[in-house]
Amino acid sequence: MxxxxxxxxxxxxxxxxxxxxxxxxxxxxxxxxxxxxxxxxxxxxxxxxxxxxxxxxxxxxxxxxxxxSSVSHGFTFTPAMSLYVRCDSESELDRRYAALVEKGQELMPLGSYGFSAKFGWLVDRFGVSWQLNLDH
The missing domain is CATH 3.30.720.100 (Signal recognition particle alu RNA binding heterodimer, srp9/1)
Known part of the structure; x- marks a missing residue:
């Protein structure tokens, strides 16, 4: 422990x-x-x-x-709340992004944005939102 x-x-x-x-x-x-x-x-x-x-x-x-949930709800996950992941390398970011976006939806495709050299935002196949950033 x-x-x-x-x-x-x-x-x-x-x-x-x-x-x-x-x-x-x-x-x-x-x-x-x-x-x-x-x-x-x-x-x-x-x-x-x-x-x-x-x-x-x-x-x-x-x-x-x-x-x-044992009860069906009228709501699910929303991109307003996401899991933010700092990746140490471009290959790590690319691998995770590819796995998470499969059967999901891109919100911001992997790219260079003003706040980051490489960043992507997606909703995975389960409806959970993820932001992945190259940590440099």
């Missing part, structure tokens, strides 16, 4: 049936990432049996939580 204090603010992602798929995909893209805990809906419970009641995972050492 780390001697660092527990993270006090955690991003919480609500899915409707794709939480495990998203969590597995995201953890595959970043070093120092892992699924920490998963609890699942059981038989006769409100959620779909076997889907994620609650999970915690890390991406690049930062903790996240996710669920598969």
């Amino acid at each position: 780390s001697s660092m204090p527990a993270q006090k603010v955690t991003t919480f992602l609500m899915f409707e049936g794709r939480a495990e798929e998203a969590m597995t995909f995201y953890t595959s893209l970043f070093d120092d990432s892992e699924v920490l805990a998963v609890s699942r809906y059981g038989p006769g419970e409100e959620g779909v049996e076997g889907s994620v009641r609650h999970a915690t995972f890390t991406l690049a050492g930062q903790q996240f939580m996710c669920i598969d």
Whole structure:
């Protein structure tokens, strides 16, 4: 166990049936990432049996939580809230961007913008928004 204090603010992602798929995909893209805990809906419970009641995972050492909501909501993710990723190299940025944008949507294609030499903003296949920036 780390001697660092527990993270006090955690991003919480609500899915409707794709939480495990998203969590597995995201953890595959970043070093120092892992699924920490998963609890699942059981038989006769409100959620779909076997889907994620609650999970915690890390991406690049930062903790996240996710669920598969047992209730269908009239809202989903919005690009007004995004995960901002500083990449150490252009190849790292390109690899992550390509993986995340697949079956998603570009909001700002990878390019050189006044505030960054290389930046891209996208919505992934799960509806989560990401901004990726070359950290120089």
